[in-house]
Amino acid sequence: MKFIPSVLLLLFAATFLCIWLLDRRNRHLLLFALAFLTISAATVVQFALWPADVGYNTIACAVLYSAAPLFLVQGVLMRSGKSMARAEQALWFGGIVAILTFFYYVHNDLAVRVYALNFGMGGILLSGAWKLRHLVLGNVVDRGMLWLLLGLGATFVGRTLLTGGTVPSRDVDAFFQSAFWVWAQFAMSVLGVAMGLALVVVACADVILALKAERDSDPMTGLLNRRGLQGKTQRLFAKGVGKPLSIVACDIDRFKSINDSFGHAGGDVVLSSLARVIKSKLRAGDIAARTGGEEFVIVLKDAPVDDAFGLVETLRREIANVRFAGMPGDFAVTCSFGIAKLHAGEGLWDAIGRADKVLYAAKRAGRNRTFAEGLQLPHAA
Template sequence: MTFVPSALLALFALTFCGIWGACRIAVPDHKCNYLLIYGAGFLVFSMALFSQVAHLPPDGGYNAMISGTLYIGACLILVKGVLARSGQDFPVSFYPVALLAILVPLFYFQYIDKNLIVRIYLLNFGMGAIFLALAGRARFLRYGTVTDRILFWLVVALALHFFLRTLLTVGSVAAIYNLPSTALLSNFAASSFWNWSKISVAILGAAVGLGLLTVSGADIIMGLRSERDNDPLTGALNRRGLDGEMLRLLARSSQAPVSVIVCDLDYFKSINDTYGHAVGDAVLVNFADVLRKSVRSTDLVARIGGEEFVIVLGGMTVENAYLFAERIRKAVQNRHFDQVDSDQIITCTFGITRYRKNEDLWAAVKRADEILYAAKKAGRNRTYAEGIQRPFAA
């Protein structure tokens, strides 16, 4: 049983590396390198624990410094992995400063002013402080998805564990502290502090490993769902994504009006012909970005083909949707797209209809598309809405 905790941590390390490899093969565009960092963190933690329980190296001082370095390194690697998942990080200086801030006092109280109790506090409180710093840096996770919040509280629990476990069990070491060095070593191995340390590493290591595996699995599933339901160029929903999200929007807006807008860029073919398809794609990306930033978080934006987009506004009448579309139309008309000439004005046209209860979404899209066609026939760069016909662009 002595080596079970370190073996368990090593198994989690292999699992994370395996999932990373499978993710790279199955979903090459998914950013999953943080899984490899998790694996490295668990592997180093396993090595630290193995070093202690196997007494490698056998010299007490060397063992304390090497295992301490590995423990701190494992914590810092896991910190980097958790932040890398969200595309965040600490400044580069944080890692060596945190390592030395714990190691230098450990060295002092190991070789100059020998004090086992102080070393226990330094190492365990130091590791707890590292994870508390992570919780502070990653506090944005508290307001994210369910998996984000799970990860945040997992980090907090891990940090607090180092403080609580040490405070509750360090007394067993204090009771044997004055024994001769040979007796101290054997009694330390039998102390409640050391036994609870091994037990907590096994239990909490398994809990953290399973938690990170669960969060990582959810991340991969969400990534796959995003690739399935989103347009790869603009990041807007595609047809399939729009169908799925529409059901959720209607559930939220069952008693409220819903407006459907179809819009596209005017003379987009001439942009491709003049500047090339790469510039045309860049214009589409910028246009989609304007749409996404203009809607509320509960509204839907989808690209349904070429330069044509659909916007679904829950809880909004056609009259208000008209005003909303007009704001976007004017913003696009007055916007300079960096990819085209400075005198090139890019415009867009909108058609708006009311979503009728229990009708198929695409029936509403077809009506809005017919209204859009009428607006284009009237001259483009204008907004037409069901029951609101404006003969000229505002």
């Protein structure tokens, strides 16, 4: 019975390994598998007292128990595009192993070893949570990951503070009868399963969100497609009731001649490069999408038409100065823009239609310019 937690943890390790084998781009899943594998191995080493020499067993447990939260934290950080510095990892790992070794071979004190190991594991988890504190403003899955890490780390610290006083200084046999050990086994079983299930849910949610992002994105540029634009602007409209929104229609000037001169591969380079420039100029909350061959739509949040005109003019000049890989040195691309204000109660595509009319007026006026409803044009009915 005492090995049931070890088996459950090992099953989670196998689960994450299988999921990783299906999609090896998600390397954080491999780290999750390693975390559960090492914690499972640690419990086996401790429960079975293998190796039988207490000193060797202490070092083996220190290595495995300290490695497990490091794997877990690194996996959670990697999932969010972050990492724990190797020097910090080495400090945590080396510090825990060194303290446990010292307090066995130099000054034998089991209670100190218990406090050092559990505070160390909790400290690793809490430091990971601190590095991910920005996720408190993320989606529900990201917030869940943050609170899981924070809760697990706090549990190690809190449980040790509450029950660590029952740990004897030297008697190993008495240790396995202490309240600390009873609660440690309970926590290992319950929290291990809870953490494993939670991470499986997160892995599944990540897959679903990735599929949704793929469905709503334009594969050529990485911007939203028409469906993604519709969905994201609906949420923006709901949050920004009463605030000014400007709709910008953009069209690459003489794009057909680019394809004719350089082929579709050259046209693809222009599209992807233009998309990168657009993304680099977006503010927080702005939305950009590719809605057709060479057509783009930008939704500028909290931007009256006058402000939107200045922002778009900066973007237009930036595009005109871009140089494209594989193209002649004198090759340049220009864009024309049309800006319209989103009226209260108006649908997105109605506003885009008005912005398109302003855009066509800019093209008729000579291209490579920005026209805005209410500025160059009184209206675009």
